[in-house]
Amino acid sequence: MSNKTENQYWEVIDNCKNIFLNKTRDYGTSWRLFRLPSITDQIYIKANRIRTIEQTGFTKVDEGRESEFMGIINYCIIALIQLDLQDDTREDLKLDEVEKFYTEKIQSTFDLMLLKNHDYGEAWRSMRIGTFSDMILVRIKRIKQIEENEGETIDSEGIDANYQDMINYAIFAMIKINEANEVLN
Numbered sequence: 489m490s491n492k493t494e495n496q497y498w499e500v501i502d503n504c505k506n507i508f509l510n511k512t513r514d515y516g517t518s519w520r521l522f523r524l525p526s527i528t529d530q531i532y533i534k535a536n537r538i539r540t541i542e543q544t545g546f547t548k549v550d551e552g553r554e555s556e557f558m559g560i561i562n563y564c565i566i567a568l569i570q571l572d573l574q575d576d577t578r579e580d581l582k583l584d585e586v587e588k589f590y591t592e593k594i595q596s597t598f599d600l601m602l603l604k605n606h607d608y609g610e611a612w613r614s615m616r617i618g619t620f621s622d623m624i625l626v627r628i629k630r631i632k633q634i635e636e637n638e639g640e641t642i643d644s645e646g647i648d649a650n651y652q653d654m655i656n657y658a659i660f661a662m663i664k665i666n667e668a669n670e671v672l673n
Contacts, residue, residue: 490610497601504558504561505594508565520573520579530559538557542617560654565593604656
């Protein structure tokens with residue numbers, strides 16, 4: 489993997505993490521009330537909006553694909569944290585604890601990306617942004633099926649791996665959007 493990719497990856501994450509922590513300061517950890525299927529549905533709403541924007545070419549709300557991809561990243565982090573805290577009934581977590589969880593989840597997701605990116609040779613750089621939103625929608629459908637199966641899989645990755653894949657797809661989309669914006673400016 490190139491240093492360029494690594495720098496771009498962490499730049500996207502720094503922006504997402506700042507938003508996440510600022511919203512945690514504003515709202516606390518109200519997201520602790522979400523059950524996993526509700527988080528999956530929130531991610532679906534964002535991915536579906538991205539697809540609608542891609543198909544229609546315009547928005548009526550003054551937020552584009554970028555904010556939705558960032559929302560997908562942060563909701564996936566929430567889901568990964570919730571998976572770890574399934575037996576923890578606390579609704580309120582301290583900011584430093586939330587930041588620690590966020591950092592751990594994104595680091596393991598980054599490590600997974602490194603492994604896959606090595607094997608695939610940065611093929612994502614040749615992909616279209618719309619493909620990433622499609623891949624995210626496929627992962628959502630997979631997660632919903634796993635949830636219907638009460639978390640059980642026979643020969644497939646679990647829910648956590650699908651959330652991590654969605655994070656990485658959303659980051660790749662953000663990198664490509666940012667690069668396209670740089671060309672236009």
